[in-house]
Amino acid sequence: MSTNMTIYLRYWRQSGPKAKGYFEDRTLSTVNEHMSFLEMLDVLNEELQLEGKEPVEFDYDCREGICGSCNLVINGQAHGPKKGTACCQLHMRNYSDGDHITIEPPRASAFPVIKDLVVDRSAFDRIIEAGGYVSVKTGSAQDANAIPIQKNDADLAFDYAACIGCGACVAACPNASASLFTSAKISHLSHLPQGNVERSNRVLAMVEQMEGEGFGDCSNFGECEAVCPKEISIAAIADMRRDYARAVIQG
Amino acid sequence: MITLDAKIPDGPLEKKWSRHKKEMKLVAPNNRRKYEIIIVGTGLAGGAAAASMAEMGYKVKSFCIQDSARRAHSIAAQGGINAAKNYPNDGDSVWRLFYDTIKGGDYRSREANVYRLAEVSNNIIDQAVAQGVPFAREYSGLLANRSFGGAQVSRTFYARGQTGQQLLLGAYQAMMRQVELGRIEYYTRHEMFEVVLIDGKARGIITRDLVTGEICQHEADAVILATGGYGNVFYLSTNAKNSNVTAAWRAHKKGALFANPSFVQVHPTCIPVSGDYQSKLTLMSESLRNDGRVWVPRKKGDDRHPNDIPEDERLYYLEEKYPSFGNLVPRDVASRNAKLVCDRGLGIGGTGLAVYLDFRDAIAHDGKDVISAKYGNLFDMYANIAGEDPYTRPMRIFPAVHYTMGGLWVDYNLMTNIPGLFAAGEANFSDHGANRLGASALMQGLSDGYFVLPSTIGNYLADLKPDTRYGTDHEAFDIAAKKAQETIDRLLNINGKRTIIDFHRTLGRIVWDKIGISRTKEGLKEAIADIRSLRDEFWTNVYVPGEKNNYNKYLEFAGRVADFFELAELMAMDALNRNESCGCHLREEFQTEEGEAIRNDKDYSYVSAWEFKNRNGVLEEALHKEELNFEFVELKQRSYK
Numbered sequence: 001m002s003t004n005m006t007i008y009l010r011y012w013r014q015s016g017p018k019a020k021g022y023f024e025d026r027t028l029s030t031v032n033e034h035m036s037f038l039e040m041l042d043v044l045n046e047e048l049q050l051e052g053k054e055p056v057e058f059d060y061d062c063r064e065g066i067c068g069s070c071n072l073v074i075n076g077q078a079h080g081p082k083k084g085t086a087c088c089q090l091h092m093r094n095y096s097d098g099d100h101i102t103i104e105p106p107r108a109s110a111f112p113v114i115k116d117l118v119v120d121r122s123a124f125d126r127i128i129e130a131g132g133y134v135s136v137k138t139g140s141a142q143d144a145n146a147i148p149i150q151k152n153d154a155d156l157a158f159d160y161a162a163c164i165g166c167g168a169c170v171a172a173c174p175n176a177s178a179s180l181f182t183s184a185k186i187s188h189l190s191h192l193p194q195g196n197v198e199r200s201n202r203v204l205a206m207v208e209q210m211e212g213e214g215f216g217d218c219s220n221f222g223e224c225e226a227v228c229p230k231e232i233s234i235a236a237i238a239d240m241r242r243d244y245a246r247a248v249i250q251g
Numbered sequence: 252m253i254t255l256d257a258k259i260p261d262g263p264l265e266k267k268w269s270r271h272k273k274e275m276k277l278v279a280p281n282n283r284r285k286y287e288i289i290i291v292g293t294g295l296a297g298g299a300a301a302a303s304m305a306e307m308g309y310k311v312k313s314f315c316i317q318d319s320a321r322r323a324h325s326i327a328a329q330g331g332i333n334a335a336k337n338y339p340n341d342g343d344s345v346w347r348l349f350y351d352t353i354k355g356g357d358y359r360s361r362e363a364n365v366y367r368l369a370e371v372s373n374n375i376i377d378q379a380v381a382q383g384v385p386f387a388r389e390y391s392g393l394l395a396n397r398s399f400g401g402a403q404v405s406r407t408f409y410a411r412g413q414t415g416q417q418l419l420l421g422a423y424q425a426m427m428r429q430v431e432l433g434r435i436e437y438y439t440r441h442e443m444f445e446v447v448l449i450d451g452k453a454r455g456i457i458t459r460d461l462v463t464g465e466i467c468q469h470e471a472d473a474v475i476l477a478t479g480g481y482g483n484v485f486y487l488s489t490n491a492k493n494s495n496v497t498a499a500w501r502a503h504k505k506g507a508l509f510a511n512p513s514f515v516q517v518h519p520t521c522i523p524v525s526g527d528y529q530s531k532l533t534l535m536s537e538s539l540r541n542d543g544r545v546w547v548p549r550k551k552g553d554d555r556h557p558n559d560i561p562e563d564e565r566l567y568y569l570e571e572k573y574p575s576f577g578n579l580v581p582r583d584v585a586s587r588n589a590k591l592v593c594d595r596g597l598g599i600g601g602t603g604l605a606v607y608l609d610f611r612d613a614i615a616h617d618g619k620d621v622i623s624a625k626y627g628n629l630f631d632m633y634a635n636i637a638g639e640d641p642y643t644r645p646m647r648i649f650p651a652v653h654y655t656m657g658g659l660w661v662d663y664n665l666m667t668n669i670p671g672l673f674a675a676g677e678a679n680f681s682d683h684g685a686n687r688l689g690a691s692a693l694m695q696g697l698s699d700g701y702f703v704l705p706s707t708i709g710n711y712l713a714d715l716k717p718d719t720r721y722g723t724d725h726e727a728f729d730i731a732a733k734k735a736q737e738t739i740d741r742l743l744n745i746n747g748k749r750t751i752i753d754f755h756r757t758l759g760r761i762v763w764d765k766i767g768i769s770r771t772k773e774g775l776k777e778a779i780a781d782i783r784s785l786r787d788e789f790w791t792n793v794y795v796p797g798e799k800n801n802y803n804k805y806l807e808f809a810g811r812v813a814d815f816f817e818l819a820e821l822m823a824m825d826a827l828n829r830n831e832s833c834g835c836h837l838r839e840e841f842q843t844e845e846g847e848a849i850r851n852d853k854d855y856s857y858v859s860a861w862e863f864k865n866r867n868g869v870l871e872e873a874l875h876k877e878e879l880n881f882e883f884v885e886l887k888q889r890s891y892k
Contacts, residue, residue: 016801034525034638042752043528049750049796049805057802059318062491063531066416067322085635093638114462115802122439125319129431133424134383138303138701139374141381145338148392158385158410161417165321194383 005031005097009044011056012104014113017120021113023102033093037080038063038070040092041103058117065089065229068164071171072117073104078168078227086166086229106171110178110214121167123213124181130209131202132185134194153191160188162230169224175216180224182210183240184232190243200247207244253508253862255877258662259363264883265345268367271663272706276713283308285717288708289456289471291443291498293320295415295693296676297477298422299700305429307705312436312469313426314458316493316807319439321423324479324491325676325696328415329536331399331407332379332693334372339396343404345369350884351402352691356656356684357834357850358886359511359858361879363663364681371702372694376408378701382421386410399689400537400581407690412536412628418693422700441467442807443498444735446474446505446672449727453672457731459739461807464800466732468723472715473671473708476502477700480655480677482515484815484822485767486759488652489521489534495811496818499659499678507659507667508860508875510680512818513826514656516687516835517768519585521651522636523605527756532651533636535629537689540578540585542613542622543646545569547597547606557599557607557645568592572845575892583686583835586650587846590768593649600647609645650768654692656683656835657825660860660877664707665699671711675699680858685834739799742809747792751805754789755812758782758819766822769837775827779820786816821861821872828874831855845892852886 006029014021028047031040038060045055061069065086072087074080079087082094095101103117111119161184169180186203189195195202218237225234260271278286286309290301293315301313315323337343348369353360380386380394386408387395396405410417429435438458444466445457455470481496482488503509520539521532546565553560568588570577578585589606598604614622619642623630630641637647659667659674661681666673676696683691721727765778789812797803832841832848833855841849858877865871 032526032528035528036530036636039528039530042530045805046750046752049794052794052796054797055805057804061317061322061493062324062327064327064533066327066413067317067324067491069317069322089635091636091638118802121318125321125427125430125437125439128321128424129427133428134381135428136378136381136425137306138299138378138425138705141374141377144336144376144380144386145393149388150392151388151390154385154388154392157383158417161383161385161410161420162413164416165319188385189383192383192385194381 004029005033005092005095007031007040007095008098008100010100010102011117013056013116016115017112031092033091035092036063037072037074037087037090037092056117057115060088063088066164068166071106071119071166071168073106073171075102078106078171079229084229084231086164106167108170108176108215110176111167111170121165123178123215124165124167126213127178127182127206127209128185131198131205132189134189135198136194147193149192157188157191160184160191160232160236163232164230166229168227168229170215172223172227173216174221174223175219177218177224178210178213178215179218179237179240180228180232180234182206183236186243187236187239190239199243200250203240203243204247207240253668253875255660255668255860255875256662257361257877258664259361260663264362264366267363268370275706275710278709278712280308282717284310286310286712286715287312287471288473288475289469290314290475290477291456292323292477292479292676292678293423293426294323294325294477294479294676295419295422295696296678296700297475298323298419298426299697300475300477300675300704301435302422302425302429303701303705304708305426305434311429311434312438312471314438314441314443316442316461317439320426320437321420323419324494325419325693326416327491328693329412329534331397331409331414331690332375332418332697333399333406333690334376334408334694335369335406336373336376338394339405341404343406347404348372348406352682352688353684353884354887355686355688357686357889358684358852358856358881359514359833359879360682360684362881362883367703368682368695368698371698374702375694375697379418379421382425384410384417384421402688415693418697422697443478444501444738445731446502446669447727447731448505448669449721449725452670454721455723455728457728457735459735462802464798464803466735468728468732470720470723470728472712473673475673475675475704476659476678477675478678480658481815481818482652482655484759484819485652485762486755487524487529487532487763489518489532492531495814497811497814499674500814500818502659502667502669502672504863505669506863507669507672508862509657509821510660510858510860511657511685511825512822512861513766513829513836514685514834515652516582516654516656517586517650518653519582519589519650520608520648522633523600523647523649524602533632534651534653535633535646535648537582539608539626539629542625543578543608543610544612545578545585545606545608547592547599549597551596557609558611566592566597573892583837587768587837589650605647605649607645608648610641611645614642654687656680656685656687660858664710665704666707666711673704673708675704685836738810739806742793742795742806742813743799745791745793745795747794749788749792750794751809751812754785754793755808755815758785758812758815761785762819762822766819766826769839770826771839772827775823778823782816782820782823789813789816817870820870824872825859825861828859829855848889850888
């Protein structure tokens with residue numbers, strides 16, 4: 001069995017959307033290298049409760065890197081130091097005894113804080129609502145093999161469809177832009193014949209919604225791609241811009 | 252008095268669903284907007300149902316506990332989805348998919364339901380492809396298939412290891428289109444507390460807004476629960492942390508019967524527990540057993556490095572016991588034997604609750620490159636979580652709870668015994684019998700949501716006059732809302748010394764040890780006593796932090812753990828009642844000398860449906876039996892020797 005590590009934690013506390021937030025410090029001396037990052041926070045919360053204190057709120061669900069609920073900013077980096085890894089899949093063996101770790105919610109005006117590390121990402125739902133779909137009714141589909149799709153196109157569409165909607169791209173962007181999230185959905189659908197029909201309307205509606213939600217513009221920093229747990233390529237953003245320009249010109 | 256009528260249509264098996272569709276009542280398009288339908292849960296079943304019914308013109312209210320419908324736990328399904336397309340031309344058919352599924356469920360499900368599932372499976376694939384779900388394709392541009400356990404044909408469609416994610420996003424996007432069109436009212440971060448009944452019919456629900464703590468009342472003409480399974484009663488499982496039984500259980504306490512609660516699937520190849528802090532278990536695809544060899548040291552407490560343990564001191568227990576199937580025995584058999592060797596004290600690792608899955612021989616035989624090409628991503632996942640290199644040291648694996656076949660009892664229309672209350676997906680009991688085959692869960696969720704409920708709901712609504720509402724000021728809403736508030740206040744006022752997680756973990760250990768992979772009469776009786784005393788302690792000594800009018804995750808958990816306590820007792824009762832071994836339910840008293848399950852079709856070929864009764868504050872459950880009649884298949888005993 002491994003020995004315990006001591007970790008110096010500093011985490012964000014905010015009692016509600018309008019309350020003033022602050023950092024709280026606490027030393028955890030029972031951290032085990034096999035724990036996941038979120039399990040370390042569970043242990044922190046058990047300690048707090050045994051002292052009659054309120055636990056720290058944070059979002060999580062599947063804890064296997066696919067649901068996109070968790071979105072902690074760890075030492076300034078969305079999802080922490082491990083490339084292509086959501087923070088629920090980050091393990092404490094990536095840290096050493098005596099490390100200092102600061103944990104913040106993603107900071108963006110379009111993601112208001114609900115409590116502590118929990119933020120409201122409903123803006124993402126509204127961007128999808130604006131056009132992130134193929135308008136096909138249940139029961140009206142033709143045979144699945146009626147339209148062959150080149151394997152390369154299908155694979156590329158999949159690469160973009162892998163987005164988990166966690167919002168790390170927004171957290172990492174100096175402009176708090178949602179361009180990678182929005183363009184990933186646009187590229188997923190526009191690389192498939194099924195999605196091609198609504199291509200112009202989709203890009204116009206989704207981009208308009210994205211801007212209306214208060215996300216910033218893309219200035220090609222590339223930070224989004226660097227932190228994306230699914231390593232989605234910023235080539236999607238170029239696709240989105242090209243499609244948008246074409247749609248505007250076509251009117 | 253409850254009478255269980257499954258409402259299975261007459262006639263030949265292959266005509267039942269089409270005949271039923273022909274005979275069901277319809278609601279005219281211009282009347283549909285006058286009906287409101289509440290759908291709780293936004294996974295494959297709930298999301299697909301919400302999208303489809305809104306498209307038809309009904310007014311839908313959709314609820315989920317996550318911050319977005321896209322995060323429902325269907326998203327985590329890896330392997331694939333079955334369909335009887337027969338694209339590979341390997342002899343598949345609707346009949347064969349039906350037969351494999353009913354046999355895989357060890358003959359404890361309804362023929363008519365399972366046949367319908369197989370029948371609509373092909374429509375699901377068409378629908379998903381039309382939505383833009385990027386299934387795997389061949390170089391021809393046509394869809395690819397692979398094989399899966401329990402079948403001799405390749406009928407599984409997949410999207411890398413993320414099939415559930417892609418299918419769910421398809422349903423979610425279809426649903427969001429209807430939100431935009433104003434046909435779905437969409438509530439996230441809401442938890443369902445109560446079903447509201449008026450004149451014996453489901454007429455609405457009570458929810459709690461998890462952000463503000465507000466208790467909300469919602470009225471409708473029908474309520475659909477698509478709230479998933481109850482695997483988290485074990486505390487540790489492959490389920491997401493928010494998966495729970497609360498909505499189904501509260502419906503059960505209002506009179507809905509709960510069927511086959513003891514049928515729980517345990518998956519043999521998961522990454523084992525490493526310590527008390529462990530919060531969930533991660534599944535490793537069972538395809539690994541194609542090349543890995545399962546073993547433990549023959550000597551108790553042998554703590555040498557596994558590579559230093561010589562061949563003759565290793566116990567390859569599956570290969571020894573099942574020479575013809577070896578490491579490829581089905582899920583239930585592999586799980587049970589892992590537990591048996593660990594019970595004998597031969598388990599490995601710090602906890603003694605793990606066995607080795609060793610690729611040494613496969614790497615020596617095929618080369619590292621071949622193994623890496625087959626399992627590279629799984630090996631990486633293992634290395635990331637376990638911190639060990641599976642190329643040079645055997646993996647440590649252990650079984651984990653994965654799926655619950657039991658759930659709310661429903662008839663052929665997916666309606667519970669409460670008129671107007673429906674259950675879909677993992678939340679109902681209907682299609683998997685005593686054991687679910689791989690790649691069948693996604694199929695059932697989407698079949699219920701896209702194709703079954705949108706037809707059957709009209710048959711129910713057609714008998715209700717449109718636009719007849721009682722209003723949420725009806726006393727039934729007030730009473731239910733008050734009850735919800737009382738539960739919350741009670742939990743917050745206990746102010747005890749033990750944390751919620753501590754109770755949940757302790758409960759999980761009882762359920763795992765005594766209502767887990769194998770069960771005995773004595774153990775189940777002990778479990779009931781243990782659960783009761785722990786539950787009593789919970790209600791006097793749990794500490795629930797925080798306030799009720801704010802975001803408070805632990806308050807949510809407290810309510811769920813309270814429900815798990817009651818469910819756990821029912822699971823033990825159900826397992827105790829079933830004096831046979833079938834599917835995932837193994838009673839040690841009912842096995843052959845070699846440890847093979849003995850099913851008892853004469854006395855137990857029924858669905859056990861339990862009715863909640865509360866006598867002077869003491870929980871009681873009454874058993875109702877729905878006899879299963881097999882007209883079209885012959886019942887056979889499974890063997891893997």
